[in-house]
Amino acid sequence: MYIVQVAETECPLCRSSSETVDHLFLHCSWSWEVWSGCMQWWGVNSCPNNLIKDWIEGWNGLCPSMNRKGVWNILFFTVVWTIWEARNDLVFKAKEANISLSMDWVKFRVAWWFKTHGCGSEDALTLLLLDIKERCVDKDHKNKSRSGVWDPPVDDELLFNVDGAAKGNPGMSGVGGVLRDARGRILCLFSLFLGFRDSNSAEILAIHKACQLIASKPSLADRTVTLKLLLHGPRGSNSFADSLAKAGSRRQGDRIEWGDL
Ligand SMILES: [Zn+2]
Incomplete structure (x- = not known):
């Protein structure tokens, strides 16, 4: 079997930086695309903190819904787990790390967690059907102060x-x-x-x-x-x-x- 050969300290996902915890789970361009994509389901744009520990601490403050903090917290750990799995599949099984496939895994896992924890099949189904933004974002979220959220520039700016x-x-x-x-x-x-x-x-x-x-x-x-x-x-x-x-x-x-x- 072909095993991807990478220098021990090189990040296997982007191959352009050394593989520290902060890089792999947050700053890596591959991992950040997964984070941004998952946050955009909820209409949230943000930027990575310097350290993963600050990212964990600030995560709750980014939640766009007062009533959906549970799903939001599960989303965090599901993204971390999915990045770790993609990294290991690439290093040990030579499986290509695919961003959109990993995002599908995140959706599926969040939905599955809800189903198995008896939080209602309707929620699970809704999440599976990608209706997250419609169902999980407070209606007035867009009008609220977004002091904790990074506002991206427009288009090519x-x-x-x-x-x-x-x-x-x-x-x-x-x-x-x-x-x-x-x-x-x-x-x-x-x-x-x-x-x-x-x-x-x-x-x-x-x-x-x-x-x-x-x-x-x-x-x-x-x-x-x-x-x-x-x-x-x-x-x-x-x-x-x-x-x-x-x-x-x-x-x-x-x-x-x-x-x-
Ligand atoms: Zn990387």
């Missing part, structure tokens, strides 16, 4: 969420940012240490750094890029940039990564 953070004001500070397309794919991220500064200057430098990075890539010259910095209020929609900035304030050595442009 790109969105650069940036932030600056200082521990104390002034204090040890850092900047962070993440550039994504309308599908939520990460095209660039940065997390840099600034030294002793106040938070206002850290925020200005975060914008400056994002502009420098955009200008450094000729392939971005004809793209429309919106820069977003939240000065006040809940940072939910900017939470990834916020966590990169906070990590920057404690960082030794800069982190700048580019995705496929």
Whole structure:
């Protein structure tokens, strides 16, 4: 039997990064397509946190329905399980990892879980029939404040969420940012240490750094890029940039990564 040969630390799903827990279950472009696809059944767009543990903690806050938190929680563990299974099938059985097939498995498993836990055959059937958005999303969800949800840019545009953070004001500070397309794919991220500064200057430098990075890539010259910095209020929609900035304030050595442009 043919077994896929991968370097021990290379992610077998995307083969473009090392296989850490945070990468495999969250940042991997393959895994993130499964997450985004499953969230879009519910009309939810979001972006990955820096760490899987923050993603777990924030998951409940993304649920679009007050009455369907149970299904939403099962969805989380089902996606994690399905990614792990696809990874193992690829590595040990040479089975191609197929995103839409994996999403079908997620749907089936969530529905099956509901059926076997006596939550009503109607629910199970509804989920199997892909009617999730109609049945599981609160009617006023779209009109509600979406402070915890990342709003993607439209069509071909790109969105650069940036932030600056200082521990104390002034204090040890850092900047962070993440550039994504309308599908939520990460095209660039940065997390840099600034030294002793106040938070206002850290925020200005975060914008400056994002502009420098955009200008450094000729392939971005004809793209429309919106820069977003939240000065006040809940940072939910900017939470990834916020966590990169906070990590920057404690960082030794800069982190700048580019995705496929
Ligand atoms: Zn990967």
